[in-house]
Amino acid sequence: MKILVIGGGGREHALVWSLLKSESVSEAVCAPGNGGIAAIARTTPVDTNNLPAMIALVEAENPALTVIGPEVPLSLGLVDELERRHLRVFGPTKAAAQLESSKAFAKAFMQRHGIPTAAHALCTTLDEVREQLQRFSVPVVVKASGLAAGKGVVICNTRLDAESIAAQMFSGTLLGEPETEIVLEEFLTGEEVSFFALCDGKTALPIATAQDHKRVGEGDTGPNTGGMGAYSTDGLLTPAMQQWVTKNIAQKTVDGMRSEGTPFKGILFVGLMMTSRGPMVLEFNTRWGDPETEAIVLRLQTDILELFNAAIDGNAQGLPIRLKAGASATVIAASGGYPGKYASGKLIHGINPEAQNNSEEVVIFHAGTALKDGQLVTTGGRVLAVSAAAPDLQTALDRIYARLETISFEGMHYRRDIGYRALRG
Ligand code: AMP
Numbered sequence: 001m002k003i004l005v006i007g008g009g010g011r012e013h014a015l016v017w018s019l020l021k022s023e024s025v026s027e028a029v030c031a032p033g034n035g036g037i038a039a040i041a042r043t044t045p046v047d048t049n050n051l052p053a054m055i056a057l058v059e060a061e062n063p064a065l066t067v068i069g070p071e072v073p074l075s076l077g078l079v080d081e082l083e084r085r086h087l088r089v090f091g092p093t094k095a096a097a098q099l100e101s102s103k104a105f106a107k108a109f110m111q112r113h114g115i116p117t118a119a120h121a122l123c124t125t126l127d128e129v130r131e132q133l134q135r136f137s138v139p140v141v142v143k144a145s146g147l148a149a150g151k152g153v154v155i156c157n158t159r160l161d162a163e164s165i166a167a168q169m170f171s172g173t174l175l176g177e178p179e180t181e182i183v184l185e186e187f188l189t190g191e192e193v194s195f196f197a198l199c200d201g202k203t204a205l206p207i208a209t210a211q212d213h214k215r216v217g218e219g220d221t222g223p224n225t226g227g228m229g230a231y232s233t234d235g236l237l238t239p240a241m242q243q244w245v246t247k248n249i250a251q252k253t254v255d256g257m258r259s260e261g262t263p264f265k266g267i268l269f270v271g272l273m274m275t276s277r278g279p280m281v282l283e284f285n286t287r288w289g290d291p292e293t294e295a296i297v298l299r300l301q302t303d304i305l306e307l308f309n310a311a312i313d314g315n316a317q318g319l320p321i322r323l324k325a326g327a328s329a330t331v332i333a334a335s336g337g338y339p340g341k342y343a344s345g346k347l348i349h350g351i352n353p354e355a356q357n358n359s360e361e362v363v364i365f366h367a368g369t370a371l372k373d374g375q376l377v378t379t380g381g382r383v384l385a386v387s388a389a390a391p392d393l394q395t396a397l398d399r400i401y402a403r404l405e406t407i408s409f410e411g412m413h414y415r416r417d418i419g420y421r422a423l424r425g
Contacts, residue, residue, distance in 0.1 A: 002027040003305075004061050005041075006048060006078070007069025008034045010332075010367035010385035011290035015067060015304070016041050017365070018297040022305040031057055035376050036366025036384075039355060051076045058087055065090065067308060071147055071287055074266075075101035090308040092286045095262040099253070099284040103152075104145040104181045106284050113256035115249055117281040118186040118273075129166040132184055133159045144169050145181035151224070152179075155187065190275040191421070192282070193236050194292055197250040197270070198307050200316035201263035204250035207307075207321055208299065209236040210292040211421070216339055218417045225339040226382055229418035230292045231329035232299055233393055236422070245272065245279055253284070265311050291385050294330040294365045298389035299323045328389035329396045331418050332367065333404060336411020338381035343411065344368075348376040348383070350407035362388045362403045378409055393419050 003025055005016050013036050019025050020040060031054075033043030046057045049072055058066050066082060068074055068091040077094035091097075098105040110117045118141070121132035133140065142165045144152030152175060156162035162184070165174065172178035193211055197204040212230040216222040237245065249270055257264040269285035269292075288296075297304070301322040310316040335342035348369065353376040358364060365387055368380020386404050390396035397419055404414060 001025060001064035002029065002061070004058060004063035004066045005030045005069060006046070006054060006066065006073055008032040008037070008048075009069070009290055009380075010330075010365040010382065011288050011293040012069040013037050013365040013367075014294045014297045014385075014387075015069060015288065017363070018300065018304040019067070022303045024305055029061055029063065034366045034379070035353065035369035035371045036364065038371055039353075048073055049076075051078060051081065054078055055081050055085075058082055059085065062087075064088060065305075065308065067091070069287065071097070071100055071285065074286055075147060088312065090266065090312055092264055092266040093262065096257055096264040096266070097286045099257070099264070099268075100286040101147050102145055102181075103143050103183045103283070107183055109256060110281060113252055115252050115256070115281060116278060118188050120186070121184045123166070123182045123184060124180060126163070126167055126170060129182060129184065130163060133162055136184055136186065138162075139187040141185040141187055142166055142169070143183040143185060144175055144179040145183055146179060148175050149226070151175060153224075188273040188275050188280055188282070190273045193272045193274060194230075194289055195237070195245055195250065195270040195272055196289070196292070196296065197246065197268045198311050198316055198319075198321075199250075199254050199264045199266060199268050200311045200314045201258060201265045202254065202314060203317040204246060204254045204268060205316045205319060205321060206242060206246050206250065208232050208296045208323055209242070210289070210295055211236060212289065212292055213415060213418055216334075216415075218415050223339050225334070227289070227291045227332065228334065228415045229329065229331040230289070230295045231327060231393055231396070231419040231422065232292070232295045233327040233422060234323075234325065241279070245270070249279065249281060290367075291330045291332055291382075294385040294387045295328045298328040298363060298387055299326075324389055326389065326391040327393035327396050328387065329393060329400060329419055330365070330385045330387035331397075331400050331404060331414050332382050333384040333386065333407060333412050333414045334382050335368070335378055335380070336413065342381050344377070344379050345372075346378040346409040346411065348378060348407070348409045351376055361390075361399045362386060364403070383409065383412070393422055
């Protein structure tokens with residue numbers, strides 16, 4: 001069968017790579033894809049912010065299944081539109097994707113259903129922000145309610161800072177677009193864990209846990225990025241904690257969405273803070289994470305197409321999810337200047353543009369690359385996701401860092417301490 005994946009980053013490369021391992025997949029198309037995806041699938045341009053263009057593409061390609069990678073097409077309602085046209089698609093509807101696209105919705109939803117999360121206040125004016133700030137201690141977290149590509153969360157050490165950030169969010173100077181709703185949140189401390197569950201509208205089935213590294217600098221310093229690396233091990237949550245999170249957070253979320261008439265189908269990615277009061281939800285994402293997916297697919301032994309089909313058909317309950325024992329990791333090679341201004345079009349050395357460049361031990365997923373006159377060049381802030389699975393995390397990381405030594409482009413930088421919290425023990 002033919003599958004179409006929407007998106008063009010490291011996550012989509014990992015999804016296409018994983019789907020192609022399924023015996024049922026004979027042809028893969030990725031839109032818009034990137035220079036690395038082009039080595040394993042046909043790529044075709046599409047603007048993932050343009051709903052009519054995406055619908056037209058899916059209608060023209062007419063695949064047996066469309067898989068949506070990024071959050072924007074979900075929030076635009078691509079799944080609803082495809083379902084209306086009887087086109088098979090994996091992902092949540094626009095209403096269900098509100099768990100990610102509206103923090104105001106997600107917080108109120110969690111409150112309605114008793115799902116543990118930080119205390120919050122929803123504000124629509126600066127006066128409300130000033131008033132509500134009085135009941136929060138500092139640090140306090142200021143969040144734009146809408147999608148902000150990872151830039152909508154600011155931890156403020158004083159109320160004055162919080163007020164100033166809120167003012168910049170309302171006016172549009174911080175995020176480019178004016179924000180109409182701002183969430184003030186209690187500052188939580190603890191270890192962060194990403195929990196991924198497959199949801200079929202009725203059941204939440206845990207797939208894997210991972211930890212990502214959002215800050216650009218080693219030791220988790222410097223500005224936030226889309227993610228500089230991630231790893232997945234069995235040890236991130238004990239089996240008992242995994243069961244608790246599944247029952248009290250993921251399943252409660254699925255039950256709550258179903259009871260409200262907006263059943264959730266797709267990947268529920270729960271960003272958790274493991275606080276002294278127990279696990280608390282920092283955020284929901286309604287799709288695979290990037291770069292967590294690049295690490296997770298290397299451990300996944302269950303046919304990923306089976307997972308997608310079970311979610312769509314509502315029979316995920318009891319589906320066995322097999323993960324390779326041990327660990328996997330991914331390290332992002334980024335452009336000079338990222339996450340600030342960065343240059344593009346830099347020649348990438350150490351990778352054959354025509355091949356997959358994968359060994360038994362290391363898989364290279366492309367995030368921001370393109371083929372130009374037969375050569376591989378950088379096109380994004382995050383360029384490559386060099387990934388490996390191994391019996392233990394240290395071995396996986398050693399293999400990744402050895403491969404990274406052989407790759408170069410002008411300005412390339414990467415963190416050398418991915419997984420350090422787990423290795424510290
Ligand atoms: P979010 O997009 O809501 O996950 O926020 C991005 C990052 O900000 C998280 O991964 C946390 O590191 C941090 N963060 C968000 N909310 C809180 C909170 N209530 N307390 C402490 N840190 C937070």
